[in-house]
Amino acid sequence: MSIGNMIGYKKTLSEWQCLSEVKMGRGSPISPMLWRKIVEQYQKGVSQRKIAKSLKLSSSTVHKIIQRFRESETISVRKGQGRKTILDARDLRAHRRHCITYRNDTVMEITTCAQEYFQKTLSVNTIHCAIRRCQLKLYRSKNKPCLNRIQKRRRFRWAKDHFKWTVAKWKSVLWSDKSKFQVNFGKLGRHVIRTKEDKDNPSCYQHSVQKPASLMVWGCMSACGMGSLHIWKGTINAHSYIQVLEQHMLPSRCRLFQGRPCIFQHDNARPHTASITMSWLHRRRIRLLKWPACNPDLSPIENIWRIIKRKVRQRRPKTVEKLDACIIQDWDNIPIHKLEQLVSSVPRCLQFVIKRRGDATQW
Incomplete structure (x- = not known):
């Protein structure tokens, strides 16, 4: 194609792929449906220009497909075309087993092991292509708390004890937690447009x-x-935590539940489990929800913090005052149906904890 034709007509990515595949003789990477439509319209007497315009393809792509049909009178892919792959189907199965067994290895480590195992010269790009051919992909792993055997056992036991709770009983729980917000400096975009x-x-x-x-x-x-x-x-100590409970937790309980019985939940931080805090809760006759250690994935308020942090990150406050205003505004704008959805998902989380024998869940 000449330079003038390239400037006058811009092909999409799928068109360039289709044209390159036709030239190499390997067939269209999209689907045989496109080939079938072109051949059917050609057999009805439609011109190549109208076919290309109706299917939004270039005239050269349609011409190559029709020329292939004239030569072989079929739309099937010709065999024996293109370069043979270095790793065959058996090698790919062994490569897939190795990648699943050693998920945390780098691509360089996988390449070194593959060269030693297959006794072949393999590059990093070849291993990348092999990983994609095995229906695998490199993802960033999730951050989860490190749980030892005792903590897993306690989580599993706690989930079994509370698995029979109804959704109505979980709606009577007042969830509480604290989180840290930082001021964002500079341009915090994950990508930058540059050469x-x-x-x-x-x-x-x-x-x-x-x-x-x-x-x-x-x-x-x-x-x-x-x-x-x-x-x-x-x-943050036990005395300041008690003041927060008196000034904020008690009024929130009266406003939200309006005299109905409720259960208060907080984690096992030192100010929460101090003797003076426990005695104050006992004097106030506040029922507590027994909470195991390292259990943030079962608390719905953790999802609220995640939502607010995402919204605050989009605003990018530069000062502490602006950060404070953003947090308060986003906190008040959480819809009720979102809260009901998060609280109603607690039984499903407990089911996953029981299924995984106390290990971390997907939440």
């Missing part, structure tokens, strides 16, 4: 701060609505 030579351009850097300004936030929620929010100032 290969502009990697050392200062405008393409992502600047980081060693100790950015942050806020520690405490909040509570239930299926009935969002509770109060408290911004920590100073150190």
Whole structure:
């Protein structure tokens, strides 16, 4: 194709792939349906120009497919075309077993093991292609808490004890937790538009701060609505935690449940399990939900923190005051149906914990 034709007509990615595959004689990578439509319209007497215009393809692509049909009188792919693969089907099965067994290995480590096992010269690109041919892909692993054997056993036992709870009983739980929010500095986009030579351009850097300004936030929620929010100032100890419970937890419980019985949930942090905190809760006759250690994937409020952090990250506040305002605004805008959906999913989470014998779930 000449330069003028390339400027006058821009092909899509699928068209270029189809044209290249036709030239190489391996058939269309899209589907045989496209070949069948072209041949059917050609047999009805439709011109190649109209076929290309109706199917949004180039005239050269349609011409190659019709020329193939004239030569072989079939739309099947010709055999024996193209370069033979280095790894056959048996090698791919062995390669897939190795990749699944050693999921955390790097591509270089997998390439070295494949060269030693197959006794062939293999490059990193060949291993990348082999991984894709095995219906696998490189993903970023999820961050989950490290659970030892005792913690898994306690999680499993706790899930079995609370598995028979109904959704209505889980809706009577007041969930509480605290989370840390940091001020975002600079341009925090995950990607930057640049050329290969502009990697050392200062405008393409992502600047980081060693100790950015942050806020520690405490909040509570239930299926009935969002509770109060408290911004920590100073150190967090048992005395300050009791003040937060008096100023925010008790009014939230009265406003959300309106005198109905409820269960209060918090984790096993040191201010929560201190003797003065437990005695204060006992004097107030507040029922507590027994909570095992390292159990954040079963608390619905963790999902609320994740939603708020995603929204705050999109706004990119530059000061602590703006960060505080963004957190409060996003906290008040959480819809009720979202809270009911999160609380109603707790029995399903318990089912996964029981199925995995106390190990971390997908949430």
